[in-house]
Amino acid sequence: MKYKFLIAGGDFNEIDGRLTWVSLDLNTNQFALLKDEVVKHPRLKTAQSGKGLTGLTVGKEELWMCFSDVIVSRNLYEQNFKKVIYHKDFIDLHQLEMCDKGILISNTGNESIDMLSLEDFSIEQNNFLSPELRTKRDKAFTNKDKKPHLYHISSVCFNEKSELIVGFGRQNRVINIDKWSWVSPFMKSLVHDVQMTKDHHIWWTSIDGDIYSSFKGNSNKIFDLKEHQSSVGWTRGLAITSKGVLVGTTALRDSNSGYFHSRTRLENIVNRSSCLTWLPFDKSEAVLTMEMPKADTRKIFTIRCLNNDIKSKV
Numbered sequence: 001m002k003y004k005f006l007i008a009g010g011d012f013n014e015i016d017g018r019l020t021w022v023s024l025d026l027n028t029n030q031f032a033l034l035k036d037e038v039v040k041h042p043r044l045k046t047a048q049s050g051k052g053l054t055g056l057t058v059g060k061e062e063l064w065m066c067f068s069d070v071i072v073s074r075n076l077y078e079q080n081f082k083k084v085i086y087h088k089d090f091i092d093l094h095q096l097e098m099c100d101k102g103i104l105i106s107n108t109g110n111e112s113i114d115m116l117s118l119e120d121f122s123i124e125q126n127n128f129l130s131p132e133l134r135t136k137r138d139k140a141f142t143n144k145d146k147k148p149h150l151y152h153i154s155s156v157c158f159n160e161k162s163e164l165i166v167g168f169g170r171q172n173r174v175i176n177i178d179k180w181s182w183v184s185p186f187m188k189s190l191v192h193d194v195q196m197t198k199d200h201h202i203w204w205t206s207i208d209g210d211i212y213s214s215f216k217g218n219s220n221k222i223f224d225l226k227e228h229q230s231s232v233g234w235t236r237g238l239a240i241t242s243k244g245v246l247v248g249t250t251a252l253r254d255s256n257s258g259y260f261h262s263r264t265r266l267e268n269i270v271n272r273s274s275c276l277t278w279l280p281f282d283k284s285e286a287v288l289t290m291e292m293p294k295a296d297t298r299k300i301f302t303i304r305c306l307n308n309d310i311k312s313k314v
Contacts, residue, residue, distance in 0.1 A: 001026040004034070005239055005246055007276070008065055008302040010052010011294060012255065016040055017053030017067060018299075020292065024278060026243060031276070031290035041067050042084045055096030056302040057103060064103055066093040068145070071105070071116065085116065087123050092145040095155040095302065097195065106153050106167075109145040113156050113166065126164075128153065155194040155204070165202055167194040174204050174214075183214050189264040193238040193302075203245075208264035209235045211247060211279070223279045225249070226266075228287050233272040234260055237303040244280035248300030274298035 007020040021034035041047035048068050055066045062082070064073045069090045073083040092109030105114040113126040128151050129137075137146050152169030159165050163178035174184035174194055184191065189208040196202050202214045209225030209232040225232045225247065234256065237248030252260055252272040260266075273295035278288040292298040 001243060003241060003246075004306040005276075006056065006058065006063075006304045006306055007237065007248065007292075007300055008053040008056035008304075009237075009248075009250075009274075009292075009298065009300045010050065012050045012251070012253065012297045012299060014052065015044070015047045015049050017065075019053065019056075019065070022276065022290065024246070024288070029286055029288055031278075031288065033290075033293065036293045037079075039065070039079075042070060042072060042081060043086075046070075050299075052299055052301070054094050054301045055106070056304055057096040057098045058304050058306065059098065064096055064098070066090075066096055066105070068092050068109075071096070071103075083121070085121060087114075089114075089123075089125065094153070095193070097155075097157045099158050104156050104158070106156050108149065108153050108169075109147075111149065111151055111153065113153060113164070152190070154190065154192045157194055157196050157202075159196055159202060160200045165194055165196065167191040167204055172206075174202070184212060184219055187212075192236045195238070195240075197240050201240075203238060203240055205235050205238050205247065207235050207260070208232065208266055209249075211238065211245060223247075225277060225279075228277065228279070229289075231272050232266070233274060237300040239303040239305040241305055243282075244278055244285075246303055246305070247277050247279065248274070248303055249277070250274050250299045250301075251296055253296070271296070274300055276300070276303075 003024045005022045009018050017039040019037040019039050023032045051068045057064050061076050071085040072081045074081050089110045094106035094108045097104040102118045103116040107114045111128045115124040154169045155167040157165050167174050169190040172187040176183050187206045189206045191204050191206050193205040211223040213222050233249030233252050235249050239246045251274040274292040276290045
């Protein structure tokens with residue numbers, strides 16, 4: 001079995017995004033770095049240094065990805081953008097998730113869930129702030145992240161019943177909005193990477209290294225990176241396959257280690273390089289790790305599997 005993965009991210013020292021192509025051969029237990037590609041922000045004057053690419057979703061032959069304030073599309077193996085989509089309310093965009101209606105957008109800084117139509121490229125918003133609250137926010141910095149966040153909507157997907165499943169970072173919970181019910185237990189740290197596989201399992205990560213799955217209302221911790229690494233980086237980015245999961249960790253450094261500690265309460269925080277970790281469902285098989293290029297400053301945000309056999313065996 002050989003997998004090919006695509007990782008969206010960036011570098012703390014760069015304005016550009018990074019799109020990294022990696023293969024994993026389970027016959028030899030070897031990672032291979034296929035390409036580490038620079039992706040230029042389409043409008044330099046609004047690019048945020050250190051942010052890079054965030055969300056990524058893959059169609060048949062097309063990539064959709066986002067920077068903090070813009071969504072772009074291109075053919076899978078070509079560098080020129082086919083579509084560039086700005087919106088006045090795009091602020092600190094996080095996850096993109098393909099669905100029947102178009103693309104779901106975690107518009108984190110705007111405190112909204114947006115839907116991008118792929119027919120006419122219109123935007124429909126589900127706002128989580130009232131008009132009264134929005135009037136209190138600073139209007140001077142259009143398309144810049146307006147903190148503090150009340151919810152920090154990190155990720156969103158639909159389940160098999162077309163119910164909206166949302167990761168709320170500030171609440172450390174995953175919530176079914178349509179049922180108004182908890183999907184996850186109360187997590188010890190900020191949640192991320194909420195997604196559903198074709199077998200109707202809902203998955204998510206927490207930034208301290210926990211990886212959970214929920215099926216028919218029952219949630220279970222499937223993996224804990226802390227059992228495999230002496231110190232865990234900022235855990236974010238998840239791809240699920242039938243053989244295991246690939247999870248990403250962003251570098252920890254002076255600029256983000258204090259916030260990481262405040263959100264996780266982990267004590268053994270040291271400068272941690274960015275890496276990919278393969279966690280097999282078969283516990284007799286090896287856990288594999290690959291450092292990212294320029295690992296001391298590299299950010300990982302989203303991981304997608306390009307040849308997914310997708311049914312997870314959990």
